[in-house]
Amino acid sequence: MYDAIVVGARCAGSPLSMLLARMGYKVLLVDRATFPSDSISTHFVWPTGVDCLNRWGLLDRLRATGCPPVHRIGIDLGAFQLEGAPPPINSVAEMYGPRRIVLDKMLLDAAAEAGAEVEEAFTVTGLTSTDGRITGIRGHERGGAETEIRAKIVVGADGRHSLVAATVGAGEYNVRPVMTCCYYSYWKNLPPHVSTMRPRPGRLMVTTPTHDGLHIVITLYPAAEFDAVKSDIDCHFMDTIDLVPELSNIVRSGERVERYYGTGDIPNFFRKPYGDGWALAGDAGYHKDPCTAQGISDAFRAAEWLADAIHAGFSGARPLNEALAEYHRIRDEHAMPVYEMTMGLATLDPPPPEMQALYAALIHNPAETDRLVGTFAGTVPIPEFFSPENVGRIMSKGAAAAG
Numbered sequence: 001m002y003d004a005i006v007v008g009a010r011c012a013g014s015p016l017s018m019l020l021a022r023m024g025y026k027v028l029l030v031d032r033a034t035f036p037s038d039s040i041s042t043h044f045v046w047p048t049g050v051d052c053l054n055r056w057g058l059l060d061r062l063r064a065t066g067c068p069p070v071h072r073i074g075i076d077l078g079a080f081q082l083e084g085a086p087p088p089i090n091s092v093a094e095m096y097g098p099r100r101i102v103l104d105k106m107l108l109d110a111a112a113e114a115g116a117e118v119e120e121a122f123t124v125t126g127l128t129s130t131d132g133r134i135t136g137i138r139g140h141e142r143g144g145a146e147t148e149i150r151a152k153i154v155v156g157a158d159g160r161h162s163l164v165a166a167t168v169g170a171g172e173y174n175v176r177p178v179m180t181c182c183y184y185s186y187w188k189n190l191p192p193h194v195s196t197m198r199p200r201p202g203r204l205m206v207t208t209p210t211h212d213g214l215h216i217v218i219t220l221y222p223a224a225e226f227d228a229v230k231s232d233i234d235c236h237f238m239d240t241i242d243l244v245p246e247l248s249n250i251v252r253s254g255e256r257v258e259r260y261y262g263t264g265d266i267p268n269f270f271r272k273p274y275g276d277g278w279a280l281a282g283d284a285g286y287h288k289d290p291c292t293a294q295g296i297s298d299a300f301r302a303a304e305w306l307a308d309a310i311h312a313g314f315s316g317a318r319p320l321n322e323a324l325a326e327y328h329r330i331r332d333e334h335a336m337p338v339y340e341m342t343m344g345l346a347t348l349d350p351p352p353p354e355m356q357a358l359y360a361a362l363i364h365n366p367a368e369t370d371r372l373v374g375t376f377a378g379t380v381p382i383p384e385f386f387s388p389e390n391v392g393r394i395m396s397k398g399a400a401a402a403g
């Protein structure tokens with residue numbers, strides 16, 4: 001009998017297991033994958049996520065893997081570029097783009113070191129229940145016989161196609177259609193350049209450094225173009241890169257060293273993340289387009305909020321479901337503004353005229369440009385930055401600077 005069984009051992013499940021084990025709970029962490037292993041995901045981690053790693057004592061480990069920090073972010077709007085550094089959170093302002101094969105293994109090892117029992121190559125096939133309350137999992141090791149394992153709570157950290165969510169019938173809300181598809185690969189020998197988001201009508205391009213001296217180069221397209229892009233990825237990818245001469249020069253001066261990776265499986269939804277004997281963390285409970293690169297940082301924070309809620313329930317500080325309802329509230333409160341911003345960007349439409357005017361007014365305003373980057377980074381509240389008062393101040397200052 002475990003206190004918690006966590007299904008899925010990547011960005012949400014491993015930190016959650018680590019935190020619960022550190023609190024003294026008996027945790028079983030299972031994943032059908034073995035580690036180290038890759039995942040179809042680019043890997044940008046904003047300061048909110050890096051701050052979690054720092055507080056968990058894992059940031060130095062990430063640094064030791066040789067992944068270079070990113071300090072500034074560019075936003076290339078075609079007519080002009082903005083560049084800024086997000087305001088820090090708990091003194092952390094740096095960002096990283098670690099390969100998932102490195103990051104996920106580091107997180108899994110941290111969970112095991114904390115005392116969580118880890119079962120790799122273990123596939124969960126169903127949940128057990130009594131009187132409507134989830135009591136455990138059913139599953140098997142690779143090639144093994146099916147077993148049942150019991151726990152006080154089962155957490156689905158099993159990604160966007162969560163078996164746990166489907167089995168308990170977790171209700172979905174704020175569902176939006178699939179908006180983009182994404183392809184990326186790795187280049188060596190790119191000249192030094194600022195990690196930059198480059199939106200163009202119907203496209204978004206991003207580059208950022210990662211391990212081994214490589215850069216990841218990412219392109220997003222409207223979901224409707226997925227079949228066309230997939231039919232000749234290199235042609236579509238390089239045609240897209242060539243839309244921006246500066247980016248084309250950067251990318252074409254290096255050499256692609258891996259195949260293209262990509263997906264059109266990018267749903268947008270929230271799920272109710274708890275019920276009797278179960279909870280959801282990470283993509284299992286909330287999935288969104290990767291155009292603003294929020295998923296890893298969100299998964300880290302959800303792991304923390306959920307660990308605190310489970311501890312509050314198990315320790316008797318609050319009824320468990322009340323604590324889980326609070327986790328639900330906090331998650332959505334943080335997620336909703338950036339979800340809406342993400343949905344806007346994921347249209348891949350040019351920014352509306354008022355946004356273009358706001359961006360133009362930021363050209364000579366480095367402090368507010370930093371804060372704009374902070375809205376992506378999660379260190380500046382989106383409603384505060386885009387409030388009429390703040391936008392009014394930026395526009396007045398922009399007008400004064402333009403003479």
Ligand SMILES: Cc1cc2nc3c(=O)[nH]c(=O)nc-3n(C[C@H](O)[C@H](O)[C@H](O)COP(=O)(O)OP(=O)(O)OC[C@H]3O[C@@H](n4cnc5c(N)ncnc54)[C@H](O)[C@@H]3O)c2cc1C
Pocket residue numbers: 007008009010011012013030031032033039040041042043044045122123124125157158159160162163182262263265266281282283284290293294295296297298299
């Ligand atoms: C193209 C793309 C690019 C992205 N780029 C970024 C980015 O730059 N920055 C960012 O922050 N986020 C990005 N994301 C989002 C990010 O990948 C996810 O938010 C993050 O991986 C969520 O972690 P997770 O632990 O919740 O789920 P996952 O990483 O999906 O892990 C789920 C785990 O559960 C296991 N599992 C599933 N079912 C079972 C089962 N039945 N039994 C046992 N194990 C099971 C799986 O094997 C898997 O290991 C991107 C996503 C995509 C698709």
